[in-house]
Amino acid sequence: MIALIWRDVRRGYGGGGATLTVAFFLLVAILFPFAIGPDAALLARVGGGVIWAAALLAALLPIERLIGPDLDAGVIDQLAVRGYPLTGVAAAKVVAHWLAFAPPVMAAAVVAAGLLTIDATTLARIELGLLLGTPGLAALAVATGALTTGLRGAGAIAGLVMLPLAIPLLIFGAGAVDGGAGGLKLLAAVSLLLVVGAPIVAAGAMRVAIE
Numbered sequence: 526m527i528a529l530i531w532r533d534v535r536r537g538y539g540g541g542g543a544t545l546t547v548a549f550f551l552l553v554a555i556l557f558p559f560a561i562g563p564d565a566a567l568l569a570r571v572g573g574g575v576i577w578a579a580a581l582l583a584a585l586l587p588i589e590r591l592i593g594p595d596l597d598a599g600v601i602d603q604l605a606v607r608g609y610p611l612t613g614v615a616a617a618k619v620v621a622h623w624l625a626f627a628p629p630v631m632a633a634a635v636v637a638a639g640l641l642t643i644d645a646t647t648l649a650r651i652e653l654g655l656l657l658g659t660p661g662l663a664a665l666a667v668a669t670g671a672l673t674t675g676l677r678g679a680g681a682i683a684g685l686v687m688l689p690l691a692i693p694l695l696i697f698g699a700g701a702v703d704g705g706a707g708g709l710k711l712l713a714a715v716s717l718l719l720v721v722g723a724p725i726v727a728a729g730a731m732r733v734a735i736e
Contacts (some may be wrong), residue, residue, distance in 0.1 A: 537625025539563035554637035572641035573702030615727035661716030671730035
């Protein structure tokens with residue numbers, strides 16, 4: 526499993542994947558000031574929500590690359606034949622995707638905070654929220670990738686599947702910026718629920734795909 530995680534992490538950062546995620550995240554963060562206007566106080570007030578919305582949209586980008594290529598190449602079949610539990614394979618992919626997705630997003634959030642005139646204290650709360658919430662986003666992305674792989678228009682369908690399920694993370698993540706410890710606890714609880722449940726869903730979808 527360690528080899529699988531390391532391979533997926535290298536694949537996540539390779540081919541400009543991390544660069545594309547960061548560029549998309551910052552593009553979304555940059556568009557909000559153009560839409561809202563140059564009011565620094567307003568930008569700072571809504572900045573936490575903007576960063577969380579940008580993180581959620583950026584999480585959609587790699588979904589088609591998480592499970593589909595390995596199913597097409599027979600990698601999942603080989604792992605199943607060798608006795609590796611598919612739930613463990615899915616969990617390994619969640620870990621790998623989080624390692625490839627969360628650090629670039631958290632680094633880009635520092636730049637976005639500057640664009641949105643967010644102060645250092647608020648930025649620290651946002652970074653803590655991203656640290657707690659991005660595992661849930663990564664788990665949701667892997668489960669969505671497994672459920673939609675092989676479908677025509679999988680990218681669009683993945684967005685329709687993932688975005689509604691990610692709303693609790695968005696609400697509690699943005700709310701935790703001003704909500705203190707209570708908001709962070711709710712965010713961590715939702716993220717933990719997704720981390721535990723998503724590999725089971727992804728494993729079921731992969732099992733159906735290889736049968």
